[in-house]
Amino acid sequence: MHRSKQALAPQQARSRESLDKLLKAAVEVLGRRGVAGTTIPRIAAHAGLTPGAVYRRFRNKDVLLETAILSILDNQDKFLRLSPTAEAAAEIPFPTLAEQIISTLVVSYRANAGLLRAVRQILQDKEGTAFWKKAGKLEIRTFEHLVAIFVATGAIKHEDPRAAAALGLVMIIGTLWETVVNPGDIRLWKDLLPKDDKTLKGELTRSFLRYLGVERKTVRD
Numbered sequence: 001m002h003r004s005k006q007a008l009a010p011q012q013a014r015s016r017e018s019l020d021k022l023l024k025a026a027v028e029v030l031g032r033r034g035v036a037g038t039t040i041p042r043i044a045a046h047a048g049l050t051p052g053a054v055y056r057r058f059r060n061k062d063v064l065l066e067t068a069i070l071s072i073l074d075n076q077d078k079f080l081r082l083s084p085t086a087e088a089a090a091e092i093p094f095p096t097l098a099e100q101i102i103s104t105l106v107v108s109y110r111a112n113a114g115l116l117r118a119v120r121q122i123l124q125d126k127e128g129t130a131f132w133k134k135a136g137k138l139e140i141r142t143f144e145h146l147v148a149i150f151v152a153t154g155a156i157k158h159e160d161p162r163a164a165a166a167l168g169l170v171m172i173i174g175t176l177w178e179t180v181v182n183p184g185d186i187r188l189w190k191d192l193l194p195k196d197d198k199t200l201k202g203e204l205t206r207s208f209l210r211y212l213g214v215e216r217k218t219v220r221d
Helices: 002-037 040-047 051-057 061-082 094-111 113-125 130-152 161-181 197-212
Strands: none
Touching: 002 040, 002 051, 002 061, 002 113, 040 051, 040 061, 061 113, 061 130, 094 113, 094 130, 094 161, 094 197, 113 130, 113 161, 130 161, 161 197
């Protein structure tokens, strides 16, 4: 029995590694090709597998993509929980903390715009399903963690700090969706929007701090 368990361990490790590789390939193809252009043969080729090997794990593309998306959201939640806790964040000057988080959001949305569009499409198509509900719970858990980090600083000058932090984050995320992820014909907006991401980060930080009533003198221009 003991020897059998030892033999199984490397097999399980290889199986997990193979699954992680497959999910990573699915995410990368989805981000580059979009929902319509993401196929099992393309995912298999990207992962260095045969389509048959993929179908032995997942009965169709939908199940594979749902698993990959939930894996992304779960890993994101775990990563945030390994980052500074709300208590540790409270030791950072609020303007600096806001600048760091907003900068990270801008970089992430810019780098993953195609994937974000594809994931949004899949979630809209799956509205009301168990997958949609689970994805929503993971997303709101991540959002609530960010809100808790801001509230823990005690620097928000608003009668309802939690509600203010949440709305401020919604405004930031909404702006990133409209200007970075899904801007439409950007030529129509070029004279109205920040000229580059550095400027965008600065303006989002300025707006966020002003709304929350926090001085921004420690924020780098």
